[in-house]
Amino acid sequence: MQHETEAPLGLRERKKRRTRADLASAAATKFDRDGFEATTVEAVADAVEVSKRTFFRYFDSKEAVAVAPELDLWEAVGDRLAEAEPAGTTVVDLIRRALTEALDLMPADWPERFFLCRRLVAFNRSVRAESLRAADEAQRDLAARLAPRLGTDDNDPVLRLAVETGFAVWRTTARLWVSGRKRGTDRPLPTVLEEVHAAIPAAVALTARP
Amino acid sequence: MQHETEAPLGLRERKKRRTRADLASAAATKFDRDGFEATTVEAVADAVEVSKRTFFRYFDSKEAVAVAPELDLWEAVGDRLAEAEPAGTTVVDLIRRALTEALDLMPADWPERFFLCRRLVAFNRSVRAESLRAADEAQRDLAARLAPRLGTDDNDPVLRLAVETGFAVWRTTARLWVSGRKRGTDRPLPTVLEEVHAAIPAAVALTARP
DNA sequence: AATATTTTGTCACCACGTGCCAAATGGCGT
DNA sequence: ACGCCATTTGGCACGTGGTGACAAAATATT
Numbered sequence A, B: 001m002q003h004e005t006e007a008p009l010g011l012r013e014r015k016k017r018r019t020r021a022d023l024a025s026a027a028a029t030k031f032d033r034d035g036f037e038a039t040t041v042e043a044v045a046d047a048v049e050v051s052k053r054t055f056f057r058y059f060d061s062k063e064a065v066a067v068a069p070e071l072d073l074w075e076a077v078g079d080r081l082a083e084a085e086p087a088g089t090t091v092v093d094l095i096r097r098a099l100t101e102a103l104d105l106m107p108a109d110w111p112e113r114f115f116l117c118r119r120l121v122a123f124n125r126s127v128r129a130e131s132l133r134a135a136d137e138a139q140r141d142l143a144a145r146l147a148p149r150l151g152t153d154d155n156d157p158v159l160r161l162a163v164e165t166g167f168a169v170w171r172t173t174a175r176l177w178v179s180g181r182k183r184g185t186d187r188p189l190p191t192v193l194e195e196v197h198a199a200i201p202a203a204v205a206l207t208a209r210p
Numbered sequence C: 001a002a003t004a005t006t007t008t009g010t011c012a013c014c015a016c017g018t019g020c021c022a023a024a025t026g027g028c029g030t
Numbered sequence D: 001a002c003g004c005c006a007t008t009t010g011g012c013a014c015g016t017g018g019t020g021a022c023a024a025a026a027t028a029t030t
Helices: A011-034 A041-047 A052-058 A062-066 A068-083 A091-105 A110-123 A125-150 A157-182 A189-198 A200-205 B011-034 B041-047 B052-058 B062-066 B068-083 B091-105 B110-123 B125-150 B157-182 B189-198 B200-205
Strands: none
Touching: A011 A041, A011 A052, A011 A062, A011 A068, A011 A110, A041 A052, A041 A062, A062 A068, A062 A110, A062 A125, A068 A091, A068 A110, A068 A125, A091 A125, A091 A157, A091 A189, A091 B200, A110 A125, A110 A157, A125 A157, A125 B125, A157 A189, A157 B157, A157 B189, A157 B200, A189 A200, A189 B157, A200 B157, A200 B200, B011 B041, B011 B052, B011 B062, B011 B068, B011 B110, B041 B052, B041 B062, B062 B068, B062 B110, B062 B125, B068 B091, B068 B110, B068 B125, B091 B125, B091 B157, B091 B189, B110 B125, B110 B157, B125 B157, B157 B189, B189 B200
8 A cells, every 4th residue: 555645535525626627627628529508507417416506515616617718727727826935936927937837747638628608718708717817816816916025915016916917827828839839839828928928128119119 | 159069979879878877876875884695686777767677788687787987997998099199108107198188088977986986995895896997907908909000910919918907006006095085084186196106116116125 | 442623415495597478668650 | 862882780599607695425534
């Protein structure tokens, strides 16, 4: 027998995680095949042999299960930031690092799931809204955690703007990555993230030429 | 008789605009008094003496009518940008200017309506999601309009990032303005907008001190 | 093995949102 | 003033997302 690392993690918790993952997976395939609106949550629940009521105990809404990969990412980002040392680096760069580490922690099939998720985001209004809302939530959470480390409250406009910029980099990265993937160029997300990060000065200085 | 400026604007169009405004107004007061979820769209429709079916011909969703002031703003911004001359100024600043001009165009009761709208955004998940979605839509629209003036397509990451930054400034402004208004400091939005705009360098350079 | 706690299923219910068609209303020429 | 056409509105029915309440099942604890 091998040593139990991290946590015991009883049967109960394991089962819960599995059903959640199963629901997200079933939803992803059905949404991809039949479309988001054409698929009912009952159909998703049935596919996992779970009642509709139980579905809504795992996900707040139909849209939430569609962006499950993003929710997973934000959770990982929150965890990574809890132990990160902010010393010396820019806030924007700190967010980039937390994202990179979080991406590194994600399971192997995550990029594919994320890709499908982004297609739904691109084509469906309500899914797009939920995606933005989830990112915004992560953003607030992050600002609240960062504030004490900087000696300000999380209403400080400079901090807010910094966090906004960090997430702006992520959003741009996600889009660039997706469009790149569609035409074969399959670069890893952290690489794209670094590139976009480096483009910040050019972006704020971008001027129309008369 | 006086000379007709701008457009004839027949009775039909005028009536449509009025019902739309009435719906938004009725919704605002009811949402403010009874709460967003406690208010049914039927109740809003009844208050304007219009059928529920008609309500949904004016607004895509219950959330949409809640953020009507923002929708109005984005429309005005789009209009302003159509005639703005981009020469010489930064893209981020160009967005700021378009916003300032648009804010100037809004009717006198707009700030109050916007304020109530922001309260709903702050307390309600789905309204917040819709608000973010609407801003994102305006963002894309703006990027698409700006791209040809810069000689690039609207997938250029630098342009994207620039537009993201411009909107980040707006979002930060909105929050700052609201929190300022709550405690008496009632400065006009364009002023706050300028301040936040000026804080960009500080934000991207913001560093944690060990 | 018995008990306590947490999760799940069933049922009922409400309200959002939409397709469909008939009725009403404004625009317009004669 | 009248009737004709285009557009807008109302009424109805329907599917589905989402929730409260309570009983049943599953898991943890002693």
